[in-house]
Amino acid sequence: MRTVFRFHGGIHPSENKQQSLQTPIEFAGIPPELVIPLSQHVGAPASSVVAIGERVLKGQMIAESTGYISLPLHAPTSGTITAIEDRTIPHPSGYKAPCLIIATDGEDEWQTTRCEPNYQDLTPAELVQLLRDAGVAGMGGAGFPTAVKLSINPDVHIETLVINGTECEPYITADDALMRERGAQIIEGARILSYIINPARTLIGVEDNKPEGIASLRYAARDTGIDIVAVPTRYPSGGEKQLIEILTNKQVPSGGLPADIGVMCQNLGTTVAIHDAVIKGRPLISRITTVTGRSLDQPQNFEVLLGTPLRFLLSRAGYQGSTNNKLIIGGPMMGFTVPNADVPVVKTCNCLLAPTENELPSPPPAKACIRCGQCAEVCPASLLPQQLFWFAQGNEHEKLERHNLFDCIECGSCSWVCPSHIPLVQYYRAAKADIVLHRENHLKSEHARGRFEFRQARIAREVHEKQTRREARRQAALAHNNDSGSITSPSTDPVQAAIARAKARKAGQQKPRSEPESS
Amino acid sequence: MAPVLITSPHAHSARSTAGMMLKVLLATVPGILVLTYFFGFGTLVNILWACVVALTCESLALALRRRPLLFYLGDYSALVTATLIGIALPPYSSWWLIAIGTGSAILLAKHLYGGLGYNPFNPAMVGYVILLISFPVQMTSWALPQGPEELPGLIEALKACFAPAHYDGTTMATPLDLLKQNNSLPVDELWVENQQFGRWAGLGWEWVNIAFLGGGLWLLWQRVFTWHAPVTMLVALALMASLFYDGGSAASGGSPLFHLLSGATMLGAFFIVTDPVTSAVSLRGRLVYGTLIGVLIYVIRVWGNYPDAMAFAVLIMNFAAPFIDHFTQPRTYGHRDKPENR
Incomplete structure (x- = not known):
């Protein structure tokens, strides 16, 4: 039994996981229309490589990556591209972004794809490229391209590979369902990862509220050397930094990466996607999504084609729209609400939560902070949330940074526990955005100041040069006048002398004035 | 359905500020009972009158500051302050003493600084110290601990508070x-x-x-x-x-x-x-x-x-x-x- 360590703080919200675990994973079906956002996660959006009206086959690449942190997209089923247009995408701000629209034909016809069951024949670099071409992204949080995460500096040795199967958010059971039903694939995926990065040990952390999943994984992992570690159920044990601390007793340095302490963390769902991409030659075109909440008659886990509109999923789960108050993508702690049910499922949607007002009531108006400190007790980053709140209200950016605002992982524990119902996390998000904006503005103004000062210096230099030239010409003119023994001597005729001086000045002025224009 | 757009977290624990204040009030009960047993009804009258003054001052301050009355009165913080002052003052204190102490606690120490959560000093203690400095004689005359049969009754205690001139109690260091x-x-x-x-x-x-x-x-x-x-x-x-x-x-x-x-x-x-x-x-x-x-x-x-x-x-x-x-x-x-x- 491996020792597990403690992270600071944490909470025990109601789990609400059983509702969606009553039935096995079911294929959600092919909706009439798929909406594939070109931007599904962090990084540059993909760029469409298909034309409107073109027929696409299942697994065919329909958009290519446009940079290092960018991934291609594949058609989740066969059909026809009907439009490339802006649709509402699953994003906290509910904005519209370019999407490929596929009218499905129901034939689900595959394009031939490349699979590598004997992946050991490939080099790790070739496997990483394969995962990149298959569009595999982190299935847990921000959807960071897996290939990028795996392309670490060769000098860095990864001691510990951590597969994150904690699934600490209430309601979500997508990973639990995978563990129960696809243990062998998870372990195979983990072994592929292990082949690529060659760690000394591979650990799979699972919260101890999933005994069936743990048993299934342990069975699948027998004789592989992969260790399944049951960790105490405490939100947010599934935060990457928290899980690393639980398993290794080491903290990821602030602003650094887990690789800095010899650890790499991958989501459990991602290992299945890796398995599918390598062994089955199946690009990332579907995922497991928990569809749950009390306004559904049959909450359950679905295997969902990417691009499936939420409306289609909800109807498959017996949606009672009249009782529902909000649609949440993700869990109740870190999920975000979407403005309507036409939003599609993307690579990162692990849960669709349709609660009733009783279940997740709208918060009452906030009362004043009484500095009770419960937020500080539960903060997994050991911050002082009540102080951050105070500084955020006063826009005290310097103090916010001194109190390490940017180490906040926005897990929501402080807001959850706050007896005054203050939306603390929202204050921190706003403050972070504000500080980032402020920094950018500061940079811009620094640039502008630099340019302005350079211009001032240039103008001063030109004026000075002009004067020097004028002086030189005057001297030259005087010398010339004296030398040539002019028609009228300056001493005898002051009027003529003044005219000559004015002419000289005019000539001197015209010349330098044209110079700045040409420069 | 018109979906609500709101930021995470969407779940919340059952704790509330009002609940915490009520627990604090409840936890003072044993102490108040023992005080009453040894020193008579004086402390209870202190507390009740302090609560009346505190709620009045709180309402007045909230009205002047144009805040919703019931929302803020509902946090019970004024009652906690009043109860603590009532306990801290000598039993059988006069009504004006309690009123001055509670009034300064709520108005000066709390609302002048912006109300609950913004006061740098403990309101009950500010009220207490103002009284201690201003009325040292009244503040240091504590009743004699006696058996229940010798203690003044409730009527006597009310008289001591609201008609102090007609009350003759025994106090001791x-x-x-x-x-x-x-x-x-x-x-x-x-x-x-x-x-x-x-x-x-x-x-x-x-x-x-x-x-x-x-x-x-x-x-x-x-x-x-x-x-x-x-x-x-x-x-x-x-x-x-x-x-x-x-x-x-x-x-x-x-x-x-x-x-x-x-x-x-x-x-x-x-x-x-x-x-x-x-x-x-x-x-x-x-x-x-x-x-x-x-x-x-x-x-x-x-x-x-x-x-x-x-x-x-x-x-x-x-x-x-x-x-x-x-x-x-x-x-x-x-x-x-x-x-x-x-």
Whole structure:
């Protein structure tokens, strides 16, 4: 039994996981229309490589990556591209972004794809490229391209590979369902990862509220050397930094990466996607999504084609729209609400939560902070949330940074526990955005100041040069006048002398004035 | 359905500020009952009248500040302040004394600073100190602990409060007073000489303190506050008393047990020092905050001008709380240094 360590703080919200675990994973079906956002996660959006009206086959690449942190997209089923247009995408701000629209034909016809069951024949670099071409992204949080995460500096040795199967958010059971039903694939995926990065040990952390999943994984992992570690159920044990601390007793340095302490963390769902991409030659075109909440008659886990509109999923789960108050993508702690049910499922949607007002009531108006400190007790980053709140209200950016605002992982524990119902996390998000904006503005103004000062210096230099030239010409003119023994001597005729001086000045002025224009 | 757009988290624990305040009020009940048993209905009348004054002042302040009345009255913080003042004032205090104390607590110490959560000083203690400085005679006349049959009844207590001119009660110096004024007798002789002393500390007082300790432990179990400040305060007070307890000579400051069970020690430890608004916020900070209050209480009790010191010690440390907070920030995840070292 491996020792597990403690992270600071944490909470025990109601789990609400059983509702969606009553039935096995079911294929959600092919909706009439798929909406594939070109931007599904962090990084540059993909760029469409298909034309409107073109027929696409299942697994065919329909958009290519446009940079290092960018991934291609594949058609989740066969059909026809009907439009490339802006649709509402699953994003906290509910904005519209370019999407490929596929009218499905129901034939689900595959394009031939490349699979590598004997992946050991490939080099790790070739496997990483394969995962990149298959569009595999982190299935847990921000959807960071897996290939990028795996392309670490060769000098860095990864001691510990951590597969994150904690699934600490209430309601979500997508990973639990995978563990129960696809243990062998998870372990195979983990072994592929292990082949690529060659760690000394591979650990799979699972919260101890999933005994069936743990048993299934342990069975699948027998004789592989992969260790399944049951960790105490405490939100947010599934935060990457928290899980690393639980398993290794080491903290990821602030602003650094887990690789800095010899650890790499991958989501459990991602290992299945890796398995599918390598062994089955199946690009990332579907995922497991928990569809749950009390306004559904049959909450359950679905295997969902990417691009499936939420409306289609909800109807498959017996949606009672009249009782529902909000649609949440993700869990109740870190999920975000979407403005309507036409939003599609993307690579990162692990849960669709349709609660009733009783279940997740709208918060009452906030009362004043009484500095009770419960937020500080539960903060997994050991911050002082009540102080951050105070500084955020006063826009005290310097103090916010001194109190390490940017180490906040926005897990929501402080807001959850706050007896005054203050939306603390929202204050921190706003403050972070504000500080980032402020920094950018500061940079811009620094640039502008630099340019302005350079211009001032240039103008001063030109004026000075002009004067020097004028002086030189005057001297030259005087010398010339004296030398040539002019028609009228300056001493005898002051009027003529003044005219000559004015002419000289005019000539001197015209010349330098044209110079700045040409420069 | 019109989906609500709202940011995470969407779930919330069942805790509320009002719930915490109600628990605090509930936890004062044993102490109030014991006070009533030994000193009569005076404390109850104090509390009830203080509550009336506090709610009136709170409503007035809220109305002047154009805040919704019921929303803010519903946090019960004014009742907590009033109850603490009612307990702290001598039983059978006059109505005007209670009104001035409660009124200054709510209006000056709380609302002038912006209401609940924004007051740097503990309102109940500000009210108490204003009275102690302005009306020392009235504030140091504590009733005689007596058996229930000899104590004034409820009617007498009401008379004492609202018609003080017609009330004739017996008051006496408290054990803390006696010890302070004593400079000739060794402690055990002082004990024999005066009927106000009980088994460990003052007659009645020891049970009052034990009752408040019980209420405080229940609050601790209910996780209304953490152990850090109250425990360090009591430990510091006991340590100071042990250090300077010379076996009970005439110059002695009294035994550790005497200090722990005298005056406002337990009320202070669990109901005043734990006021979250005015105390230090980080756990390490609360250790410092509690320790220094404990030390100050002993210093003022034994070498200062006042027999009890809770209010002054707490107010002084209220001043220091932001400073303590500045130097006791916890080490953030992933940081080597504590923030103040950078």
